Amino acid sequence: MAEESKLMTMKEAISKFVSDGMTLYISAVWANHAAAAAHEIIRQGKKDLTLIESSPGEIFDQMIGAGCAKRLILSWSANEAFGTGYRFRRAVEKGLVEVEDYSNFGLTTKLMAGAMGVPFMPIMSQKGSSINEIRSFLGENKLKHVDCPFTGQKVTLISGINPDVSIIHCQRADLEGNLQTWGSIFSAKWGTLSGKTIIASVEEIVDTDTIRRNPESTLVPGFRVAAVVHEPWGAHPGHLFGYHDDDRWFRYMYANFVADDDVKFKKFLDEWVYGVDDRAGYIANYIKKYGYKRLMRLKPKPYYSDPINYGTYPFDTMHMDI
């Protein structure tokens, strides 16, 4: 009896594992950008969520704008060189969401502590800042200042977190949920592994033998994963190493001409989120609107690593005779 398949649709995964009021880590930096999942959360009208990520981009902005989020734990929310995160900005200014601010390092060690199973991580950062002084909804549980019992240095203890659900978009997984990713992953290792439940969307479903040929690319072993969703282009308009580029025009357009206008933002959601059933529908709309060629232009020129020779030793190579 092999392990059960964890393959399901995004609709099933979000409806089964995400409830109103939960705390969610969603990988939302531009690599491993879990856009398909975020859009499904919006479609299902989830409410009162606490969202955590170090430097989330567009999808946090959209979940905030769609009214899914009540609280945010983050370090930065914007669209990089493309523009600011207007839905985030306006929601905070209007008091529609509460924010607990950390630095990128602080926030990531918060997830690292959760992933590793310790209640806090020490950092030498965050000293001398309002980040360390001002506490929002986490109150005394945000962090502590202590003197190191060994050296006397001032140390900041960042409290750990275990989100109810962690969600990531990756390159590939097998049906058991063994997740592989590569490239530079920002906070996504700790964020994903900190979750009590893990949902992953992937570009490709592969067989377990493929996973086993690159054991060092496995980010999360299958036993930690509750749902695997096959959603090609699930990171769009973010990028995914080896699969596609950022859709820079699309990001620029959203950040500069859509996010800060209530009417256009609603129109955007109506078209790209509510107006489609899933990521396949989203991509169909993209192709209809911009053409297949435009989508394919986002594909990279292949750039392969060298294969790694691990070496193997057949059964008869015990090497115990001289």
Add this chain to the structure above:
Amino acid sequence: MAEESKLMTMKEAISKFVSDGMTLYISAVWANHAAAAAHEIIRQGKKDLTLIESSPGEIFDQMIGAGCAKRLILSWSANEAFGTGYRFRRAVEKGLVEVEDYSNFGLTTKLMAGAMGVPFMPIMSQKGSSINEIRSFLGENKLKHVDCPFTGQKVTLISGINPDVSIIHCQRADLEGNLQTWGSIFSAKWGTLSGKTIIASVEEIVDTDTIRRNPESTLVPGFRVAAVVHEPWGAHPGHLFGYHDDDRWFRYMYANFVADDDVKFKKFLDEWVYGVDDRAGYIANYIKKYGYKRLMRLKPKPYYSDPINYGTYPFDTMHMDI
């Protein structure tokens, strides 16, 4: 002006960077087993060293037996299924070396704290044990028991360490010291990066382009590395992923028939350490004694990972037009 080459002989590296009385991390678990460096330390008669590694094998035993070590910080010292570590055992029983004991996890987080630049790491382990109660030469600096200020749980804080020198044997490096390794590395990432100074021996010197084709295999960036030594078979009789197997017969023979006999141990050192100039001499002796074929039998059957497609984007793919 490119960076200066850090290539030197093991004789130069040990004589330049290792002094009596220093604290050294030496990668001594059976993968990345820095045997060539340990033998050079013995040859140069270094004294009063404090040696740290989680579960060191034969080379710690030999450095102890040769009188190099005064203090040991470790979790386990033996030769796995091959036999106990007799030089270690006898030296402790006779009071010739002092030991500070941790668990494997505790010891590794001690190195991790040093590598990350924090004065301690919290673990939930080591509770209820004499490891946590009995302190040797580190005294109050071994660890602390605290109640978590967030959850009230009992937490063990393991003090960090930054060895004066960390030494590892890896698959390859370029002349600037960019070190690459693969396989399962036990404590070696944290141990190596915790060092104030880093020495590496490698199977192969490669050009920087080779390093750059597998950026995720880089364990240590060149700016951290002080010396690169080209010592093929530098891990023998340990193994090295992709390069060679453990020499099980040799390990069994040492652990069971040499280590616990003063005369045979001296004879072993005379032949394999004092009697040769470097690793090339050691291997020449091996070939003379056992034959080239026997050495070559330790080579693995190749087992390659799939290449990873990172993808690349030429200068004209800004994707900022529609």
Add this chain to the structure above:
Amino acid sequence: MSDQKYAKDFTLPELMITACAREIKDGERVLIGVGLPLLGAMLAKRTHAPNCKMAYETGSFDSMPSRTPFSVVDPDLVPRALFAGQLTDIMALFLQRGFIDVGFVGGAQVDKYGNLNSTCFGDYFKPDVRFPGSGGAHDFGAFARRSLIVMVHEKRRFVEKCDYVTTPGYLRGGNTRYEEGLPEGTGPAAVISTRGVFRFSPETKEMYLETYHPGLTVDSVKENVNWDLKVSPIIRETEPPTEEQIRIIRDLDPEGFFLRRGEYNKKIKAQAENMGWL
């Protein structure tokens, strides 16, 4: 099938490997050290627990080695593994988080509450005998849902109180383990010694004899324990290996490295002497 019949011919190591294997349920995640427990887990995987997955503190998970590993860093544990990382990955992400079902541990001494000593006999600072130390054993024992203790059974090793507690069992019995801060729902599940299999009372957490190995008696086991050993009301002989189990075990160790160590040792010694080594 005929090979499900009990074997007539088996050795003590083979019996213990079988006993280890029987502790593993299908689908469990098992953290494994060197020696007999590894053979036990390989046997379980080839028989009743094909979906058990082994983790190694070196960083590998669910490896498919072609040969029997002699050590947890065997170079054949990475190719074809599901996951290859480092010690802190396995110890923190898997073990400290509570995702390991079974951890095998060993020691030189065990006491009646399953506390283990793998560090020293006598005073820590002037030991009569120094052993290797914890390695990962402490951590396995701290966090695995069920830790399984595999021991050579001599009277001096089954003691009222360990000289040094390397790996905590139930500490002073009752709830003392959990009061000390070790996770609820963890602790030793069994001791598999060279004389019998022992379990722990659910309330007092005191070790009791469940089965004695074939050829021994309850009294001969009790005589080799330094406290008044309690005995299961349904005491019986340890279940012997089946013919299938014996066939698989012997296939796993054709050279007798684990199973016929004395004989093996003689062979290597003779070879070494021939090489002018000794």
Add this chain to the structure above:
Amino acid sequence: MSDQKYAKDFTLPELMITACAREIKDGERVLIGVGLPLLGAMLAKRTHAPNCKMAYETGSFDSMPSRTPFSVVDPDLVPRALFAGQLTDIMALFLQRGFIDVGFVGGAQVDKYGNLNSTCFGDYFKPDVRFPGSGGAHDFGAFARRSLIVMVHEKRRFVEKCDYVTTPGYLRGGNTRYEEGLPEGTGPAAVISTRGVFRFSPETKEMYLETYHPGLTVDSVKENVNWDLKVSPIIRETEPPTEEQIRIIRDLDPEGFFLRRGEYNKKIKAQAENMGWL
């Protein structure tokens, strides 16, 4: 060479990029965020500092992107990099350990001791304006040997005291930064604003004007600072870019994404309208 002559024609962003580049010495390790500083570092690497190496908090070190990254997670920052890991690798192993020479930071407000606010104007809980937040800026500012502050220069942004300190500069001046526990030998080295370049007094740690940008005056800079700004005794105009520098900068941004943002913005807006988007 003729292109070492100063350029006659250059824009304010080009001047600032040049000023950023001049702060980087050959061989230094530079931790970089998005925007002008990245172009500055790329310019430095193509001119006087070919061996400077850039780190990105995303996990890449010494990348060789074919194109100009628009973000620190640009997918061209991993192929051909010397090292690719994750945020905690760069933040801990490189930055917290003290191995980063230069870190670029920005903000919406700066005060006279180089403290930076990139979080909000007004009360944190009811902000007049909410900005993105720290990102890596706090950490860069905490640990880089020299942090370099790049700012849009408006009077409301150069304040006596920040509404919120996201990234600590010299705190309350003097040694207060180090008394707070931030590492010795770290701190802001310069502010590069849209009006001038500022440095910090070695003793008081107060910001002073070192150069004002071409076309401006000392007074016009002082008028846009909310405290009595001190001025260097050898005050002068900011050194303009050379022709070589301008040529390289423009090569790096052929579409004008960074250099001609207004014009660029119009173009994209027109395209979006054509697509029926707006």
